[in-house]
Every structure is written in C-alpha cells, then in structure tokens.
Amino acid sequence: xxxxxxxxxxxxxxxxxxxxxxxxxxxxxxxxxxxxxxxxxxxxxxxxxxxxxxxxxxxxxxxxxxxxxxxxxxxxxxxxxxxxxxxxxxxxxxxxxxxxxxxxxxxxxxxxxxxxxxxxxxxxxxxxxxxxxxxxxxxxxxxxxxxxxxxxxxxxxxxxxxxxxxxxxxxxxxxxxxxxxxxxxxxxxxxxxxxxxxxxxxxxxxxxxxxxxxxxxxxxxxxxxxxxxxxxxxxxxxxxxxxxxxxxxxxxxxxxxxxxxxxxxxxxxxxxxxxxxxxxxxxxxxxxxxxxxxxxxxxxxxxxxxxxxxxxxxxxxxxxxxxxxxxxxxxxxxxxxxxxxxxxxxx
Numbered sequence: 001x002x003x004x005x006x007x008x009x010x011x012x013x014x015x016x017x018x019x020x021x022x023x024x025x026x027x028x029x030x031x032x033x034x035x036x037x038x039x040x041x042x043x044x045x046x047x048x049x050x051x052x053x054x055x056x057x058x059x060x061x062x063x064x065x066x067x068x069x070x071x072x073x074x075x076x077x078x079x080x081x082x083x084x085x086x087x088x089x090x091x092x093x094x095x096x097x098x099x100x101x102x103x104x105x106x107x108x109x110x111x112x113x114x115x116x117x118x119x120x121x122x123x124x125x126x127x128x129x130x131x132x133x134x135x136x137x138x139x140x141x142x143x144x145x146x147x148x149x150x151x152x153x154x155x156x157x158x159x160x161x162x163x164x165x166x167x168x169x170x171x172x173x174x175x176x177x178x179x180x181x182x183x184x185x186x187x188x189x190x191x192x193x194x195x196x197x198x199x200x201x202x203x204x205x206x207x208x209x210x211x212x213x214x215x216x217x218x219x220x221x222x223x224x225x226x227x228x229x230x231x232x233x234x235x236x237x238x239x240x241x242x243x244x245x246x247x248x249x250x251x252x253x254x255x256x257x258x259x260x261x262x263x264x265x266x267x268x269x270x271x272x273x274x275x276x277x278x279x280x281x282x283x284x285x286x287x288x289x290x291x292x293x294x295x296x297x298x299x300x301x302x303x304x305x306x307x308x309x310x311x312x313x314x315x316x317x318x319x320x321x322x323x324x325x326x327x328x329x330x331x332x333x334x335x336x337x338x339x340x341x342x343x344x345x346x347x
Contacts, residue, residue, distance in 0.1 A: 001129035002347065004327035005058045009049035012328040012335075015126075022062070023131040026161075027075035030134060032085060035146035038064030038127045039330045039343040040154060041272065046120055047331065051118040062345075063089045063118045063142045065125030066140060066149040071229050076134055084140040086149050087125075087132040091116040094135035102144050108135075109296040126327055128347045141310040148309065148316045151342035155183030156191075156314065157297035158269055162245050163191045164321040165301070166292040167267040171196030173242035176232055178219065178252055178260060181208025182315065183342050184269065188245045189215045197243070200235055202228055202252075215315065229258035240264060253277050257284065265290045317341040 001022040004015050025031040037064075045051040046061045066086045069079055079085070090109055095101055118124040118132075140149045162184075163169050175192040179185040180201035192199050193216030201217035203209050209220040221231045233240060240261035246253055249271025257279065260266060266289065271277075284291075308314045319341035322330045330343050 001059070001128040001132065002324065003060050004062075004324055004345070005060055006047055007058045009047065011048070012281035012331040015328040015331065016049065017325040017327070019066075019087070020127070022129050025071050025073040025076075025131050027073040027279075028133050029073045029131050030069045030076060030079055030085075030137065031071040031131045032065070032067045032087065032130055032326060033070040033129055034065045034067040034125055034127065034347050036066050036150035037062055037324065037345040037347065038150045038154060039327075039334055039345060040064055040119075041334065043119060043126075044331060044335060051120055053117065055121050055167050060126050061119040062125035062127070063120070063151055064154050065130065066146040067130075067154070070129065078341070079134060079137065082309060084142070084146070084149075085137045086140055086153055086302070087118060087130065088136040088138065088299055088302075089118055089154070091096070091118065091122070091132060092134045093133065107298065109294075126324065126345065128324075136299075138299050139305055140188050144306055144310050147321070147344060149306065151183075151319055151344055152187075152305065152309055152316045153302055154297075155317070155342065156187040156309070157302045158184045158294065159187035159191050159245075160301050160305055161294040161297045162269050163188050163243075163265040164195070166294050167243045167265055169195045169243055173197045174200065174236050174240075175243045175245065176200045176202065176241040176256065177212075177217070177245045178202045178223075178228075178256065179247040179270070180212040180220075181205060182247065185245070185247055186215055186317060186341070187314075188247075189217050190227040192243075193217070194313065200232055200241065202232075223252065223255075227255075228252065229255040236261070243267065246270070248272065249275055254279070260287065260289060263288050265292065267291075268293045319343055321346055 246268035
C-alpha cells in the first residue's frame with residue numbers, strides 16, 4: 001500500500017510518499033480501507049519528535065481516518081466487509097486487569113493500562129489501509145460521507161466532552177470559547193449555542209470571527225487587537241462568563257481566569273501557546289472556580305456526534321483536501337494556521 005512515512009524527525013519535507021507492506025488483520029482485528037484522513041496538530045508534534053511517545057522508524061503518523069472494512073479476522077463476528085467505520089484514537093482491548101476498569105465504565109479514553117495511540121506510538125492513518133481491534137471502532141451513519149466523518153470526529157467529539165460532559169453547559173449561561181476559528185473551537189461554538197448559552201467567541205483574525213458568528217456566536221473578541229479579559233468583562237457587564245472553553249494556554253488562560261465569573265468553570269483541552277502557566281491561586285479560590293479538562297474523547301461521544309451531524313442538528317465544517325502524497329504540504333498549511341475548518345488527506 002501507499003503511505004506517507006517518516007524515517008527521521010524534522011520539517012514537513014521528512015514526509016515521504018512510498019510503498020509499505022499492507023497490514024493483515026489478526027483474529028480480533030479488521031483491516032480498514034481509508035477514504036479520508038484528518039490532519040491533526042498532534043501530527044506536527046509527532047513529526048518533530050515533540051509528542052513524547054516512543055516508536056520505531058519508519059513510522060506512519062495520523063490519528064484520524066474514515067473508511068470501509070476490507071477484511072475481518074477469524075474471530076470477528078460483529079463487523080463484516082463493507083461496514084463503514086472510523087477507528088478510535090486511543091486503542092484499548094475494552095477490559096483490563098485492574099480492580100476499577102475505566103473502559104468497562106465507558107471511559108475508554110482513560111484506559112488505566114498504557115494506551116496505544118494511532119499515529120503516536122503505533123502506525124496511524126496516513127496510509128491506504130490500517131488495522132485495529134474491534135473494540136476500537138465506531139460505525140459511521142449511512143448518510144454521512146467519509147470526508148465529513150474524518151473532518152468532524154476529533155473536533156466535535158473533543159468539543160462535546162469540554163462543553164457538555166466536563167463544562168456542564170446550561171441554557172442561559174455566558175460561555176467564552178477561545179480559539180473559535182479552529183476545529184475544536186468552532187465545534188464548541190455550535191454545541192454551546194445549541195445548548196442555549198450566549199456564546200462569546202475569541203480568535204486572532206476577523207475572518208475567523210465572522211465565521212464563528214455564522215456558527216452561532218453572539219459576541220466576538222479579536223484577542224490580537226483587544227484585551228480579552230477586559231472585553232469579555234465589558235460584554236458581560238463586569239460579571240464575567242460562567243464557562244470558558246480554553247484551547248490556547250499561556251497568557252490566554254491567564255486572561256480567561258480574569259474573565260470568568262464568581263463560581264465559574266474553565267474546561268481546558270489545549271495549550272499550544274504555553275503549557276506551563278503561572279496561576280494566581282488566591283484569585284482562583286477566592287472566586288471559587290472549578291477547572292476541568294479532557295483527554296481525548298469516548299467512542300460513545302463520537303457516536304452521538306455523528307448522529308447529530310447526520311440529522312442536521314450540528315453543521316459539519318468544510319475544509320481543504322490534499323492527496324495523501326502531499327501530506328508535507330498539508331503540514332505546512334496546518335502550521336501556518338491560515339485556514340478555517342479541517343485539513344484532509346485523500347489516499
């Protein structure tokens with residue numbers, strides 16, 4: 001099969017389009033023929049050797065991809081050839097030896113045993129085919145395209161975990177969504193607005209903010225030309241927001257702490273602008289804040305998201321597509337942040 005492969009860490013040009021052996025499905029596995037592959041920021045970290053995962057070279061990165069089952073293992077009965085599926089990012093067996101098994105509780109994104117992660121410490125989706133175990137599959141609705149499934153899964157599933165499951169959004173609340181021009185942020189705008197919240201979207205470009213308005217944002221803040229905390233406080237009459245969906249880290253997180261109301265919540269899922277952040281803990285406990293986070297997302301969340309997109313309750317974002325052979329170019333565009341929506345590779 002053809003794949004985009006790295007043999008060393010480095011710039012986008014280390015990605016090589018070449019022939020590699022096609023995987024073979026073991027007894028409890030399926031082989032998926034991929035039709036659309038999502039490009040994720042984690043892929044940049046893996047390519048540069050910054051992801052913190054150990055793996056052997058050559059390596060195929062990529063955590064997102066949608067396709068159809070091309071072959072099933074001898075012990076597989078719940079899936080058949082032709083089924084439309086998407087593999088989970090965090091791979092597990094579905095059960096573990098520990099007294100409290102998070103997978104059996106439905107928290108398959110928090111497996112107690114060390115997880116395998118597609119594209120991080122095992123071969124991923126930048127290829128024509130991939131094999132995974134059956135506990136790690138989510139079915140794609142018949143009226144959802146492969147491109148939509150690949151483009152929507154990570155962004156919308158992560159946003160749902162942050163806004164609904166961790167953030168506990170309620171109708172009538174004020175919600176600040178940072179990085180609203182990105183995949184997760186734009187999905188969070190939709191989900192929070194759908195829940196009946198008043199959404200304040202922040203981003204660093206006016207065109208991204210205009211699109212955030214189209215997706216349901218009631219107010220917008222350009223954090224490059226405006227002071228984020230001061231503008232949010234102005235928009236809320238000095239009270240602050242009830243919930244912050246924080247995807248940036250660094251100074252933006254610090255400003256978000258200033259912008260959140262007494263008794264408010266912060267749900268974080270990203271830190272590309274600074275992973276180590278100094279927090280005024282006195283301000284934190286005097287305002288009686290709650291801070292939570294999400295690590296990846298559950299398969300059940302992805303199933304829910306797919307159904308909401310399929311029935312029109314949520315609007316899937318478009319994006320740019322590249323042939324798999326141009327994976328290096330897709331990495332350049334992703335790093336530039338000069339785009340809206342999702343970048344996809346087509347094998």
